[in-house]
Amino acid sequence: GPKVLQIPSHQIIDMGQMVTLNCDPVSNHLYFYWYKQILGQQMEFLVNFYNGKVMEKSKLFKDQFSVERPDGSYFTLKIQPTALEDSAVYFCASSQSNERLFFGHGTKLSVL
């Protein structure tokens, strides 16, 4: 079936550094999402993105977070600067209008 690819699968960085998480969504999908899952907790919605714009974001989507998809390339989540509490697995997802979400495998971010 359709695949959402996330690169890298694991990223380790020092607190205060910038990190960019990359997502290659399903090719004809138009809606893109990021979810965050802290170890032992549920997945939580961060943001959704359509037509080059953030449509909705949660309170977890701090000012240090940003998303973009320049020229139909990767859909990225940038965190600058990172904090210890940003350590989590970040899941990317994509969908067409009125269809189901397809998730990636997740990127495990470890902030030291």
Add this chain to the structure above:
Amino acid sequence: GDSVTQTEGLVTLTEGLPVMLNCTYQTIYSNPFLFWYVQHLNESPRLLLKSFTDNKRTEHQGFHATLHKSSSSFHLQKSSAQLSDSALYYCALSVDSAGNKLTFGIGTRVLVRP
């Protein structure tokens, strides 16, 4: 805000016996969409089934669930567990059919033994 509560932790089953995973929810919306996602080891979460209609059974790949708005429940069931059903199961809630903003439960890990 919205919330989803699932059977927590690990559920261990014997192959061939029935499966039931509990899911209840809270929301102010009168017409929520409920979803079950399944995540097998080293795979991404994928949609198993979803429902919007009160008291109507939804089935897919041998699993079924019925949305009961009176009890705010959407329990997942299967009559006979298979070894390949070992996975992490998430119940989730949304206000639209695509699940554009899902509220997830914590997930229930299922282990099916021979």
